[in-house]
Amino acid sequence: MSGEIDPVKYGVLWQKVQDLDKKVDKLESGMEELLALANQGRGGLWVGMAIISAVSTVIGYLTHWMHKG
16 A cells, blocks of 8 residues: 555645746746846946046056156
8 A cells, every 4th residue: 555646645735746846947047137227237347447548548658758847
């Protein structure tokens, strides 16, 4: 008798597996959104660094030019 499958316990187990599957799907989509936001932030950081570098170069050139003249 120990080899038989109890249909009620099997149904409960099946439902738990389905619920876990839905939770994993939600977690995966949340992780994808977080990765997309991280990638956007990383791109923004590089653009900001490029702008700051360009501005500091112009300021350095102008101060060198003013000091020279």
